[in-house]
Amino acid sequence: MLLSSLLAVWGSVSAVHAATLPYTPLPDLFDLTIDDIVTGFAANHFTSVDLVKAYIARIAEVQETLRPVIEVNPEAIEIAQALDIERLNMNKTRGPLHGVPVLLKDNIGTADLLNTTAGSYALYGSIVPRDSTVAANLRAAGAVILGKAGMTEWAFWRSANYTNGWSGRGGQVKGAYYYDQDPSGSSSGSAVAASIGLSTFTVGSDTGGSIISPASTNGVVGLRTSTGLVSRSVVVPITPVMDTVGPIGRTVKDIAYxxxxxxxxxxxxxxxxxxxxxxxxxxxxxxxxxxLQGARLGIPRNIFTAAANRTELDVQQISAFEAVLPILQRLGANITDRANYPNITAYQTQANFNLACNVGFKYAGMDYFKQLRFNPSGITTLQQLINYTMNFKAELYPVHNVDWWQAGVDTNLTLESPEYLDQIALNAWLGSNGTIQGALDNYDLDALVLPSVYSVRPTVYAGYPVITVPLGFFNATTKVIKSTYGPTNATGPGIPFGISFIGRRFDEAKIIQYAYAFEQATQFRYAHLPMPQYMPTTQLNTVRANAPATCPAALGLPY
Known part of the structure; x- marks a missing residue:
């Protein structure tokens, strides 16, 4: 749908009347933080309704080119208005998230007028049994669920031959830092939306790097939480042994809130x-x-790509990482170099990601269908999902195949099979004592620090928390390489990358503390901005801060 048609369908409703605006400048929505919102609300400079309308208008500006949002909540303005009344007329504030808009990844269930589809038409029109615990907790804290962010279909568990950010229902999400930028996956829309200020913060899910990788690639902060810190209830799963949910935002403090x-x-x-x-x-x-004062940080260098095998991208990221080590030390950190993972060879040769996902999705994924209050596709088995996907035109089979699902069907393993359980136990050991926990204990460390590109795994196997913060951007001579599948560019000048801190299980407070101190001392996010043509211009204090009273069912349409 063309942007002009979209706006014509929506109509316009004034978000902020110029006569009521304060004379002091309002915060830029590219920079807006939760602290800014709390301050702005307290001074009556703007309302939650103003924020929601401005964000919807910003989404409309970029939706045709970047497709970061799959659906806007038709009740968002009404919800924001009720929260404004609570705050202004009833003098009731639920906390720092009161009236703050949030976009949820499209696999996070909401018992409202929004769909929850994981990007697939197989779940379109389904009705979840209740709010996901994540959504319910955010609502209770006063957040406004603005809509659903686009994502890589089925959180990138269908086959290898489709692109980060692509889904049958939402089309192709793209990043804002380079032409046709691969947004990384699978929380692609969540990261892109946060990067250009389409919501105050967003929520993603992570099984094998789906928060850390897109957050790093889109120049924002992302936190893969310890498995179990945030409930996965009524979130479309891949495998319960590795799935987790976490926030993505522009600042560490917003992530903390x-x-x-x-x-x-x-x-x-x-x-x-x-x-x-x-x-x-x-x-x-x-x-x-x-x-960072007194923090004991270690660098597990044996997870880095060997020097002889490093690509141009590896070299740039490692060089940027080396350049900030003195900054960490000046901020008070004690760094142990070569605090290596003790069983790196076993980890690299014996960990089995695909087996965990094949068996996990075959059962947990299909259990999700079975718990739905309304399941219009009637799917209850993985073979039925394969058949549906192969025959539904918008799912683009065989351009994007179903090989990983077929592997799940073909295996005779169940969640109780000794071979499966043994491998899951081995994965957990390799991701803890064999690597992260082993390094932390052997060198008496508080956390590990490394380029984000090397931080994704082994955290997933044993559920350790990891946070990524902006570190740098690929330089102007970076070679542009097309993605193997689809229309995006996997590499290019100006695309961001990050630095990560990994902590012990449930030690999010500590890595948030370290990441915040680093972020405040460096502010690398502002060293290079998204491409101007991808930056929405709507602000709280502009005439263009207009948005609809109601919204269409889906913004992202299949191409």
Whole structure:
């Protein structure tokens, strides 16, 4: 749908009347933080309704080119208005997230007028049994669910021959830092939306790097949480042994606020019962500029690509990483170089990601269909999902095949099979004592620090937390390489990359503290901005801060 047609369908409703605007400048929505919102609300400079309308207008500006949002909540303005009334007329504030808009990845269930489809028409029109615990917790904290972000279909668990950010229902999400930029996956839309200010923060999910990789690639902060810190209940799964949910945003402190609103024990997700504390920390209180004083950080260099095999991208990322080590030291960190993973060879040769996903999705994925209150496709088995996908035109089979699903069908393993259980146990050991926990313990460390490109795994196998913060951008001579499948560019000048801190299980407070101190001292996000043609211009104080009273069912349409 062309942007002009989209706006014509929507109509326009004034978001902020010029006569009511303060004379002091309002915050730029590219930079807007939760602290800015709290301050702006307290001074009556703008309202939650103003924010929601401005964000919807910004989404409309970029939707045709970048497709970061798959659906806008038709009740978002009404919800924001109710929260404004709570705050202004009832003098009630639920906390820092009160009235703050958030976009959820399209695999996070909401019991409202929004769809939850994981980017697939196989789930279009389905009705979830209840809000996901994530959505319910955010609502209780006062957040406004603005809509659903685009994503790589089925969180990139269908086959290898489709592109990061592509889904049958949403089309191709693209990043804003280079032409046709591969946004990385699978929380692609969540990261792109955060990067150009389409929502205050977003929520993604991560099984094998789907928060850290897109956050790094789009120049924002992303947190893969410890498995069990945030409930996965009513979130479309790949495999419960590795799935987790986490926030993506423009600043570490926003991530901290979001995490406190999302996390907590949930009797419907047994993994949350492992949380070692009854009260969720105020993670934002750990955001102090001196947070790296005395931190014991280690660099597991044996996870880096060997020097002889490094690509141009490896060289640039490692060079940028080396350049900031003195900054970390000046901020008070004690760095142990070559705090290597003790069993790196075993990890690299024996960890089995695909087996965990093949068997996990075959059962947990299909259990999701079975719990739906309304399941219009009637799918309850993986073979039925394969048949549906092969025959539904918008799913673009065989251009994008179903090989990983077929591997799941072909295996005779179940969740109780000794071979499966043994491999999951081995994966967990390789991701803990064999690597992360082993390095932390052997060198008496608080956390590990490394380029984000090397931080994704082995964190996934044993559920360790990892946060990525902007570090740099690929230089002007970076070779442009097309993605193997689809229309995007996998590499190119100006595309961001990040630095990561990895901590012990449920030690999010510590890595947030370190990441915040680094972020405040460097502010690398502002060293290079998205391409001007991809930057929305709507602001709180412009005439263009207009948005509809109601919204169409889906913004992202298949191409």
């Amino acid at each position: 979001a995490l406190s609103g999302m996390a907590g024990k949930d009797p419907t997700d047994n993994a949350t019962m492992a949380i070692p504390f009854d009260t969720i920390p105020d993670y934002a209180s750990f955001c102090t500029e001196d947070g």
